[in-house]
Amino acid sequence: GDSVTQMEGPVTLSEEAFLTINCTYTATGYPSLFWYVQYPGEGLQLLLKATKADDKGSNKGFEATYRKETTSFHLEKGSVQVSDSAVYFCALSFSGGYNKLIFGAGTRLAVHP
């Protein structure tokens, strides 16, 4: 079945370090891909999305490119801040937002000053 695999956490970085969180997917078709972020004690926020191959989603300095050839959607940020400490979820869905989201396990990021 369709699934999402994320790198295990926690990921611990110093402030201003480069961030990569790997995400790969298995799907029978061409899904839309998303990154959501969950800050401590809060609900999920949509961080960025890409709806077709080679699309790049970006927001708040974060970027991810939809790579069909490697079935990947890795999240990157050039310089992380303490305020980026959160859990990051990669997810896919079909039919745009009308179908269910299938989430990865989540990756916890801790950024230290």
Place this chain on the structure above:
Amino acid sequence: SAVISQKPSRDICQRGTSLTIQCQVDSQVTMMFWYRQQPGQSLTLIATANQGSEATYESGFVIDKFPISRPNLTFSTLTVSNLSPEDSSIYLCSVVGRGLNEQYFGPGTRLTVT
């Protein structure tokens, strides 16, 4: 994006009782979903709340345990029935955004069953 509120934000309930969670959206939306996030885990879809018809449940979730109502295009409730400690989770509702290709989530309801 839509503004979504949930009530209650958290609750502690005794085994065998039920909890009803409300989800209110500030605009009319076609699709509403209910997810469960067990402690330290990812999110799993419970059901899709359909306006004017019965909810559509995912495998492993049944209407008797998780009855859902969707009386109009801005409101839905999820009831978690006959609570057990295994039901301790965060329950989140989500809606499809105007762009029709993303979902937005409410703040969640943290349920603890003792």
